[in-house]
Each structure stands twice: as C-alpha cells, then as structure tokens.
Amino acid sequence: QVQLQESGPGLVKPSQTLSLTCSVSGGSISRDGYYWTWIRQHPERGLEWIGYIHYRGSAYYNPSLRSRAAISVDTSKNQFSLNLISVTAADTAMYYCARYGDGLGWFDPWGQGTLVTVSS
Amino acid sequence: EIVLTQSPGTLSLSPGERATLSCRASGGGKSRYLAWYQQKPGQAPRLLIYGASTRATGIPDRFSGSGSGTDFTLTINGLEPEDSAVYYCHLSNDNPSWAFGQGTRVEIK
Numbered sequence: 001q002v003q004l005q006e007s008g009p010g011l012v013k014p015s016q017t018l019s020l021t022c023s024v025s026g027g028s029i030s031r032d033g034y035y036w037t038w039i040r041q042h043p044e045r046g047l048e049w050i051g052y053i054h055y056r057g058s059a060y061y062n063p064s065l066r067s068r069a070a071i072s073v074d075t076s077k078n079q080f081s082l083n084l085i086s087v088t089a090a091d092t093a094m095y096y097c098a099r100y101g102d103g104l105g106w107f108d109p110w111g112q113g114t115l116v117t118v119s120s
Numbered sequence: 121e122i123v124l125t126q127s128p129g130t131l132s133l134s135p136g137e138r139a140t141l142s143c144r145a146s147g148g149g150k151s152r153y154l155a156w157y158q159q160k161p162g163q164a165p166r167l168l169i170y171g172a173s174t175r176a177t178g179i180p181d182r183f184s185g186s187g188s189g190t191d192f193t194l195t196i197n198g199l200e201p202e203d204s205a206v207y208y209c210h211l212s213n214d215n216p217s218w219a220f221g222q223g224t225r226v227e228i229k
Contacts, residue, residue: 047157047165047220049206062218063121096164105153105212106170113164 004097004111012118014092018084022097022111029078030055035100036080037107038071041095048093052100053080070111087118122149124211126221134229139196143209146190150213156185156194157208158225159228163207169194194225204228 008020013082022036028065037052051061053071065084073080084091095114098107154172157165158207167176169185172192173204174179182197209221 005128047210048218060217101170104170105210106155106167106176107157107165107210108167108176110164110166117186 002099002109004099004109006095006097006111006114008095008114009117010024010115011119012087012116013120014088014118015086016089017118018082018087018118020082020095020097020114020116022080024078024080024099029073029080030075033102035102036071036073037098037100038069038082039096039107041096041100041113042090042093050082050084050095057082089118092116121147122217122219124209124212124219124221126207126209126224128224129222130225130227131228132229133199135201137199139194139199139203141194141196141207141209141226141227143187143192143194143221144190144191145211145212146221151210154185154187154192155210156183157201157210159207159208160205168207169187199226199228201228219226 003025004014005023013027035052038050041047051069053059053073059071068085070083094113096110096113098110124145125147156169158168159165168179173185183207184195186193206223206225212218
C-alpha cells in the first residue's frame with residue numbers, strides 16, 4: 001500500500017527557508033484523482049493545511065501562507081516538496097504530508113510527521 | 121473562506137456511553153466533502169469517516185457520521201478506552217479550498 005515519509009532539517013533559523021520532502025512508496029505519484037498535500041500542526045494545537053499539488057504541477061495554497069509557501073513535485077523521484085520562506089518561531093510545528101483523494105475528500109495515508117523548530 | 125467550528129471542545133464520558141461530536145461550517149463556496157479524523161498523542165491523524173457518512177477501511181462500526189450542507193455529526197457508540205483521542209473534521213469546497221475544525225477532545229473516564 002502507499003506510504004509517505006517526510007524528510008528534512010529539524011531545525012531552521014529565523015528568516016531562512018524551511019525545506020521538506022515527502023517520499024511516496026508503494027504507488028506512483030503520477031496518478032489522476034489525487035493531490036499531494038502538506039499539513040502542519042503547531043504544538044498542542046489543531047491542524048492547518050498548507051497547500052497541495054497535482055502531479056501535473058497545479059498547486060493550491062492556504063491563503064494565509066500563499067505568499068511564503070511553494071510546493072513542487074518530482075515525478076521521476078516519486079516525491080513532492082515544500083519550501084516555506086522567511087520562517088519565524090510561529091512556523092515551529094509538526095509537518096505532515098498526506099495524499100488527498102479528490103472525488104472522495106479524504107487524506108489517506110499520512111506520513112508520520114516531522115517536527116521542525118525555528119530557532120537561532 | 122470556510123470556517124469549521126467543532127463542539128464541544130472536550131467530552132468526558134465513561135466506557136460504553138455515546139459520544140456526539142458536532143462540526144458546523146460557515147462561509148466559503150458549496151461544500152463538497154466532509155471527513156473525520158482521529159488523532160492520538162504522538163501519532164498522525166487517522167481517517168475515520170469520509171463523504172460525511174462512509175467509514176474508512178478497518179474502522180469499527182461504532183463510529184458513524186451524518187449530516188449535510190453545513191451541519192455534520194460524528195457519533196461514537198459504546199465508547200471504549202482506546203477511543204480517547206482528539207477528533208477533527210475537515211471540509212473541502214468547490215473553490216477549491218479546505219478547512220479543518222479546531223478539534224474535539226474525547227476523554228474516557
């Protein structure tokens with residue numbers, strides 16, 4: 001079955017760029033009907049969607065993060081990535097990648113998550 | 121912009137009781153899909169219900185979802201200790217745009 005795994009630095013300095021990659025295994029990222037998604041969760045708080053991308057490259061972002069977030073896809077590596085620029089302590093969170101089934105409206109599966117701390 | 125409001129914030133119930141969780145939507149375009157997720161400490165969320173009322177694979181039938189339009193409900197019949205978790209609803213609309221509710225914590229006494 002499809003599995004997702006996040007990777008990237010656990011510590012990022014303020015004003016720098018947070019870069020994460022989600023590796024997809026057990027299935028191809030190049031399938032219609034799915035969007036590949038980044039979601040974050042601040043400590044002891046709820047879920048916030050960051051954005052999502054289709055394998056053909058069309059991407060959508062949470063309006064609150066649109067000016068700082070960029071999601072890209074690499075079909076040759078079966079991966080998609082998140083760049084978040086100009087980070088502050090408010091970007092400290094657990095970051096999850098997940099597959100979204102369009103026409104079904106669910107996130108499944110999820111990666112295990114990776115904690116990113118923004119601190120000097 | 122969609123806003124999802126979940127209530128109550130916390131439910132404290134005994135094993136065997138019924139939990140009723142509410143998720144109300146406001147704003148945004150036409151609602152398309154409503155899903156519920158369960159999150160236990162230290163774990164990623166797990167899909168419970170999609171399409172407002174369809175149980176995901178492997179989810180016990182004590183979990184059920186209902187509702188349409190702007191008002192949705194997750195019901196857990198016969199609570200078990202392992203149901204202690206935070207439950208989130210998620211809605212997508214036709215913009216496309218998404219929103220998560222702020223979560224309801226279910227505590228088993």
